[in-house]
Amino acid sequence: MTRLAVARKASREAYKTLFGARAGAMRAMSAEAAPNPDTVPVTVNGQEVHVPKGVTVLYACEQAGVDVPRFCYHHKLSIAGNCRMCLVEVEKSPKPVASCAMPVMPGMNIKTTTDLVKKAREGVMEFLLINHPLDCPICDQGGECELQDQSYIFGSDRSRFTEYKRAVEDKELGPLVKTVMTRCIHCTRCVRFSTEIAGVQDMGITGRGNQAEVGTYISKLLASELSGNVIDLCPVGALTSKPFAFTARSWELEGTPSIDVTDGLGSNIRVDTRGNEVMRIVPRANEEVNEEWISDKARFSYDALKRQRLDRPMVRGSDGKLQETSWEFALDYVAEKLKATEPDAIRAVAGKLCDAESMISLKDMMNKLGASHTTPEGMANVSADVRSSYLFNSNLVGVEDADYVLLIGTNPRTEAPVLNVRLRRAVIAGGATVTSVGPNADLSYPSTHLGDTTATLEEITSGKHAVCEAIKAANNPMVIVGSELLRRADSKILLKKIHAMCDELGVVKGDWNGFNVLHDAGGTVGALDIGFVPGTSASNDVPAKLVYSLGAEEFDAPAGAFIVYQGHHGAQGASKADVILPGAAYTEKTGTYVNTEGRAQVAVASMGPVGQAKEDWRILRALSEFAGVPLPYNTHEQVHRRLAEVAPHFAKLNEVEATLWMNGATYAHEKARKADASIPFKSSVENFFMTDVISKTSATMAKCTEARNEMNA
């Protein structure tokens, strides 16, 4: 084994023994925890620190608060040790050492400020700049480029190089990632990311020496749902965002912390705006949710925020066409209809991208009017009683502890690509087994497909299938139920069986709850948490005469029913409406979203709504006044307090509450009936790039769909 490989292995094992499989925890660990038999003392620039055995010199430096420049090293990727920028001096070592790849030894004396180190880094920088073009003024990475920043410190003010610079042909990686390969410094972060994290073996290095090139060898697009992350990883401007190209400079942008709603994970994002325009979306690090990654849909569907927007209130005129109107007229019109309709004939449907604030406002208003038929879009059949029956109970980080995973009716790669990263890690690093009843898809790691019929599932739930023994034998078995299963008419029958199986086979035992539901949109869990479900008196016996759609695209409305659509995009839902009340998209309102594990997080408004549109809960607050049932809250704080009154976990933002498992009581009252065997299990996401009204409107997502279809054709 080479020295590098030894160092890599040693440091990985040291992390594992000390911090378990969750490598992220290591940064939180304080070096002051010594004396501990598992730590070693080292000196960094004269300061003694205690670090875990087997970690790298670079890690020791970070613990001592000393910054070490680097290009190839990234704490989420394996160690490459090829950029040589992190050279430091170690006493008694004849040469400077690459700190990212060198394990610490007890008593090591590390120096980072000596002339030797300075000279070594300046040398490395000079070599890197030999072939790096001087195009910073027109480079999209300018202003946030690691090479640019470090060349201010270690770069020379003049070149000793007189030959022509090397030029490399650009690679075509698809509609999302723009390449300028001449700028590449061969750090291989993108190669390691695609291979290790995304699990696609597309990228690599061809050629050697001066001829080395990073690329896909055979020209093809990066077939990953996470490809946009290579843009963040690239320390230079070789890989940049194609949709963002030449639209803004990084220093003009204002970043706002927000939450992604395009899948159920609630990935933490930063929305970069210039004026009243979203310029790009990038991830924020949150080890417990999305680590440092976001899916391509979360990152690139923002162009839809400027297309097909509903920006003024509209009313369908006598000629059957939607006509502009004033807020006052529209609200008055809707209020009159609400008052004139008998409460039992009113329906309210909450779309899958809604924030909890607007949903509670709608629910409270409907309840005050005497109407109780409120349903979340597509989830009319789901019981909201017990949180553990619709949440991801093992938590997202818990996935990495699992040693057996049974997927039921879900394809995590398309439904939640960032979660799939953790599943992949559980399989590749943790040795977990993944089996699937449902779509037979390439998950980017080995998995066994058991079938896609209810018969297969029933065989497992009744304990007759061969995998039952394996589930029973596992320490931390996990069942992941896809949201499509919840949308089935027979979902309760199936869930009753799955719940019973979880108790039977030890999927839920002691502190471990391995029953998980993976939701596919940002607003669904919030709707269930606040109880946006039909009340006791709700029934379908009285046909609907008024349907209030809060951003819902697909809802049942009999012909002749009066339809109110409150939302941000003119699509399927709005086209049916008699009145349109323009609302705000998720980047334009401060709202609470609950992710699939039950974590309530707040997205801050990065800009105002477009045109005359308003924040959604404010529209409902105003409408309630018109309808004569004023809601008892006037500020965002007051709505949030109401949310906490409905469900106390809303008061604990960013935290996950352990859920109560009802030991089989959840579905005990359901009568045992036969599941519908004619419908096979499938994923809720057929085309990853187009799942909701925003991504369906996005031109970038349309291009991705086309490129993916061409590749598969």
Place this chain on the structure above:
Amino acid sequence: MSKAAFTGLKAVQELRFHLCQTSKGSEGVRNFLMSSYKTLKAASPSTPVLIRESSGAEGKLYARYDMGVEKCVKLEGLDAKGVEKCLQDLVSSVPK
């Protein structure tokens, strides 16, 4: 406990239990739910019985009646019998 104990439940639009997963004060609520959730649902399958847990939350029961009227009783420190009594009081005292 029989279904009959909760016959009035149909007059209630929605029940919401707040409780802590581990605290002593919520123990009665937890015990009540574990033993009687089934009976509640059997008495009125269409009534949502929302069980909302949060660490450190005070045991509470909200009942929502028609026209959005809500009533709340504290369940902190009560045993399962006491919780049942509170629930029956709420169910039987439907505001006109």
